[in-house]
Amino acid sequence: MSLLDWFETRKKEVQSPVPQPQQQREIAEGLWTKCRGCGTLHYTKDWEINQQVCSSCGYHAMVGCRQRIEQLMDPDTWEPLDELVCSLDPLQFTDLRPYSERIRKSLQSTGLTDAVLTGVGRVLGKPLALAVMDFSFMGGSMGSVVGEKIARLTEIATQRSLPLAIFTASGGARMQEGVLSLMQMAKTSAALERHRSARQLYIAVLTHPTTGGVTASYAMLGDVTLAEPGAMIGFTGPRIIEQTLKQKLPEGFQTAEYLMEHGFVDMVVQRAKLPATLVRLLSLHGY
Amino acid sequence: MVEPILLEFEKPLAELEQRMDQIRIQAQADGVNVTDQLAQLEGQIIRLRVDLFERLSPYQRLQVARHPQRPSTLDYFQTVTDDWLELRGDRCFGDDLALVGGLARIGDFNVVILGHQKGRDTKDNIKRNFGMPQPEGYRKALRLMQHADRFGLPIISFIDTPGAYPGVQAEERGQGEALARNIREMFHLGVPILCTVIGEGGSGGALAIGVGNRVFMLENAVYSVIAPESCSSILWRDTKHAEEAANALKITARDLKRLGIVDDIIPEPVGGAHRSPIAMAHTLKQTLIHHLKELTSQSPEELRAQRYEKFRRMGAFLEAP
Numbered sequence: 001m002s003l004l005d006w007f008e009t010r011k012k013e014v015q016s017p018v019p020q021p022q023q024q025r026e027i028a029e030g031l032w033t034k035c036r037g038c039g040t041l042h043y044t045k046d047w048e049i050n051q052q053v054c055s056s057c058g059y060h061a062m063v064g065c066r067q068r069i070e071q072l073m074d075p076d077t078w079e080p081l082d083e084l085v086c087s088l089d090p091l092q093f094t095d096l097r098p099y100s101e102r103i104r105k106s107l108q109s110t111g112l113t114d115a116v117l118t119g120v121g122r123v124l125g126k127p128l129a130l131a132v133m134d135f136s137f138m139g140g141s142m143g144s145v146v147g148e149k150i151a152r153l154t155e156i157a158t159q160r161s162l163p164l165a166i167f168t169a170s171g172g173a174r175m176q177e178g179v180l181s182l183m184q185m186a187k188t189s190a191a192l193e194r195h196r197s198a199r200q201l202y203i204a205v206l207t208h209p210t211t212g213g214v215t216a217s218y219a220m221l222g223d224v225t226l227a228e229p230g231a232m233i234g235f236t237g238p239r240i241i242e243q244t245l246k247q248k249l250p251e252g253f254q255t256a257e258y259l260m261e262h263g264f265v266d267m268v269v270q271r272a273k274l275p276a277t278l279v280r281l282l283s284l285h286g287y
Numbered sequence: 288m289v290e291p292i293l294l295e296f297e298k299p300l301a302e303l304e305q306r307m308d309q310i311r312i313q314a315q316a317d318g319v320n321v322t323d324q325l326a327q328l329e330g331q332i333i334r335l336r337v338d339l340f341e342r343l344s345p346y347q348r349l350q351v352a353r354h355p356q357r358p359s360t361l362d363y364f365q366t367v368t369d370d371w372l373e374l375r376g377d378r379c380f381g382d383d384l385a386l387v388g389g390l391a392r393i394g395d396f397n398v399v400i401l402g403h404q405k406g407r408d409t410k411d412n413i414k415r416n417f418g419m420p421q422p423e424g425y426r427k428a429l430r431l432m433q434h435a436d437r438f439g440l441p442i443i444s445f446i447d448t449p450g451a452y453p454g455v456q457a458e459e460r461g462q463g464e465a466l467a468r469n470i471r472e473m474f475h476l477g478v479p480i481l482c483t484v485i486g487e488g489g490s491g492g493a494l495a496i497g498v499g500n501r502v503f504m505l506e507n508a509v510y511s512v513i514a515p516e517s518c519s520s521i522l523w524r525d526t527k528h529a530e531e532a533a534n535a536l537k538i539t540a541r542d543l544k545r546l547g548i549v550d551d552i553i554p555e556p557v558g559g560a561h562r563s564p565i566a567m568a569h570t571l572k573q574t575l576i577h578h579l580k581e582l583t584s585q586s587p588e589e590l591r592a593q594r595y596e597k598f599r600r601m602g603a604f605l606e607a608p
């Protein structure tokens with residue numbers, strides 16, 4: 001298959017309508033959704049209205065990037081950017097399965113082109129450049145597409161003097177792109193440096209989970225850093241630390257609250273309060 | 288000279304060398320002149336070695352890059368510079384011996400020099416944490432680089448680490464934040480930055496001193512997003528596929544040159560840098576001086592822009608026209 005044929009197929013896959021995540025869940029799990037924090041069963045409609053936060057224990061379940069954008073941005077203000085940037089398989093990487101197959105599968109199961117959506121819109125009336133990562137696309141791993149889209153968004157924010165927010169959710173760099181994925185840490189940080197030098201505001205919002213290369217780049221570069229309750233945030237994942245040190249980890253290690261206690265997060269903010277918090281931050285900076 | 292420690296794939300060659308020595312001793316004892324034959328054999332062995340090292344697999348190169356006798360950052364500080372003075376501490380928490388640096392003179396240039404430091408033996412390795420810095424190591428590096436920026440001194444970094452240290456205290460003190468800040472701030476600096484991977488370029492811990500106007504790799508050095516061993520356990524779900532992972536990840540200097548990540552490959556003496564450290568240092572020094580001459584004529588704005596464009600291009604993706 002030629003590259004162009006392949007891309008055409010890929011584009012069709014991208015554009016073909018996929019079942020709404022909400023419908024899928026109802027079919028798969030019926031009318032009820034079980035909280036993974038405390039086990040309480042919630043009527044799925046209530047669960048959605050509550051933005052996938054448990055009303056009994058406050059557990060914040062993972063949110064897809066489309067839903068997140070709906071939850072945050074004013075209706076009809078969202079202008080998506082770079083929607084048709086797709087992953088290549090530059091190293092022809094194969095582990096137990098070929099990388100190209102993994103991409104195809106993720107594309108089909110998520111209806112996304114990669115692990116991040118970017119665009120410009122308004123939050124409670126205020127303009128904002130926004131990137132939202134999605135853990136369901138290959139564990140939110142950062143490859144060339146994620147890096148490129150975040151760099152472009154940041155450059156647009158710099159050009160238009162817009163504040164920027166990035167919602168992170170990532171297992172780290174995308175190993176299947178080898179050192180190219182590592183360099184996305186540099187690319188995104190470079191763009192953020194220009195945004196910063198132009199004296200624009202960048203708010204990092206850390207959601208569950210945020211680890212590896214994303215933590216070691218844009219997740220930790222916010223002028224202000226917010227995190228969702230209970231989110232797991234760290235550079236090295238707890239399993240690897242445990243294996244290396246062969247010891248139990250401290251209670252609450254690498255949670256959002258732990259990071260706040262250690263000086264790396266400004267505020268732990270409940271999901272429902274995020275839009276209002278973002279707007280307060282924007283207006284307190286004169287936006 | 289210390290006897291070189293042999294890697295598995297070098298052993299057939301070493302046996303040949305041993306046989307040559309035996310012939311020489313025997314011939315001397317018997318009073319037979321075999322000089323010509325010996326010279327011929329020696330020539331053959333050299334050609335075999337050149338050939339062997341020309342065709343090393345990525346996994347074999349990884350072994351060379353991790354060779355216990357491979358020259359370390361401090362070895363190069365001593366052999367590449369004409370003078371150098373160590374500066375210590377991050378001014379926040381402590382002094383991390385896994386990342387060293389200071390002021391130096393190379394040829395006509397005053398520079399700030401820094402790099403990861405692996406231990407030269409077991410005891411030293413414990414002191415140096417096997418070249419895996421804690422956040423304070425990276426913060427020391429940033430302090431030194433910002434010092435360089437203030438005094439208009441070019442920065443020379445040597446990369447040689449398995450990675451940033453994965454530990455509870457490292458996390459507590461913000462390992463991710465330390466790496467991220469270094470990477471971002473390196474884009475802000477207005478002085479020439481020359482980075483050389485001298486051994487192991489281990490992921491974010493390498494990149495945190497690796498944002499350069501020029502990025503070089505020694506011929507047998509490797510640079511990877513993840514150690515092949517860890518990649519094997521994550522993607523293959525066991526530790527037996529490190530060799531396959533090393534192939535798949537594209538970690539050698541040639542791979543990185545092809546991918547547009549490194550500017551130049553610095554050739555090593557036959558058999559690897561550890562076989563002839565002084566020759567290696569000489570080549571490295573010439574390369575650094577050549578590029579220092581090129582870069583010191585550029586303005587801070589030009590240097591920043593060049594660095595930005597260089598890294599901005601990295602990656603491979605597909606986009607609808």
Ligand SMILES: [Zn+2]
Pocket residue numbers: 035036037038039040054055056057058059
């Ligand atoms: Zn619950």
